Amino acid sequence: MPQAQAPDTPQTLDPEHVAQWLAQHPDFFVEREGLLQQLKVPHPDIGGAISLLERLVLDLRRRAESAEERLEQLLESARHNESQYRRTRELVLALLEAENNDALGQALATQLSERFRTQSVALWCASNLTDAEPTAPQPPRFVLDNNAGARLGALLDGRASRCRRLSRKDWQLLLPHIEPPKKAGSCALTRLTLGEPLGYLVLASHDTEHFRATLDTLFTEYLGEVVARLMVQHSRSR
Numbered sequence: 001m002p003q004a005q006a007p008d009t010p011q012t013l014d015p016e017h018v019a020q021w022l023a024q025h026p027d028f029f030v031e032r033e034g035l036l037q038q039l040k041v042p043h044p045d046i047g048g049a050i051s052l053l054e055r056l057v058l059d060l061r062r063r064a065e066s067a068e069e070r071l072e073q074l075l076e077s078a079r080h081n082e083s084q085y086r087r088t089r090e091l092v093l094a095l096l097e098a099e100n101n102d103a104l105g106q107a108l109a110t111q112l113s114e115r116f117r118t119q120s121v122a123l124w125c126a127s128n129l130t131d132a133e134p135t136a137p138q139p140p141r142f143v144l145d146n147n148a149g150a151r152l153g154a155l156l157d158g159r160a161s162r163c164r165r166l167s168r169k170d171w172q173l174l175l176p177h178i179e180p181p182k183k184a185g186s187c188a189l190t191r192l193t194l195g196e197p198l199g200y201l202v203l204a205s206h207d208t209e210h211f212r213a214t215l216d217t218l219f220t221e222y223l224g225e226v227v228a229r230l231m232v233q234h235s236r237s238r
Contacts, residue, residue, distance in 0.1 A: 105141035139177035161190035186211035190224035
């Protein structure tokens with residue numbers, strides 16, 4: 001007696017196989033626009049379901065908004081870089097016009113205050129740059145002594161430059177010509193060298209976050225290189 005055949009068991013399609021098949025047949029929905037309109041997908045924000053076409057429009061709108069935000073960020077960065085370049089250019093040009101090292105220190109303090117909101121500057125010069133000068137340096141320029149040199153070296157802690165907090169006591173030692181903050185401020189320090197140690201450049205603010213430790217010191221190092229070369233040039237022209 002022949003055995004009855006079992007009814008066919010319905011097979012469930014594997015979603016991954018379906019996705020793979022559709023990827024290999026991107027023209028499947030051509031002339032099947034009605035099917036596209038019937039497809040429903042989850043709404044990404046409010047729950048529920050929306051048509052596939054609505055979801056595509058929503059995704060495209062979000063991509064456009066994201067691209068617009070990135071473009072605005074790039075434009076803002078470009079505007080900041082241009083402003084930074086112009087301010088740095090005016091600063092360097094003013095330093096180049098200084099006739100001697102005292103004038104250099106004054107120009108440095110003025111330009112940094114006006115263009116970069118730096119409250120105080122101190123230019124500590126090694127004695128080999130000041131020994132032959134007819135008069136003592138004028139603030140913000142000072143002759144580097146053992147106390148200032150030792151403290152500046154300790155604050156730099158072996159680095160060429162850095163940003164950090166500056167205690168009231170250190171402010172009084174390193175920036176004696178400017179009233180110190182009530183508790184602490186912040187500073188950017190860099191060594192001045194040109195084949196030999198020439199001193200230190202100190203930029204300071206009463207704001208403890210103005211020169212926070214995470215800031216890059218590229219600008220400070222560049223400024224120190226310019227100042228060092230100009231100081232040597234003035235010393236040789238005496």
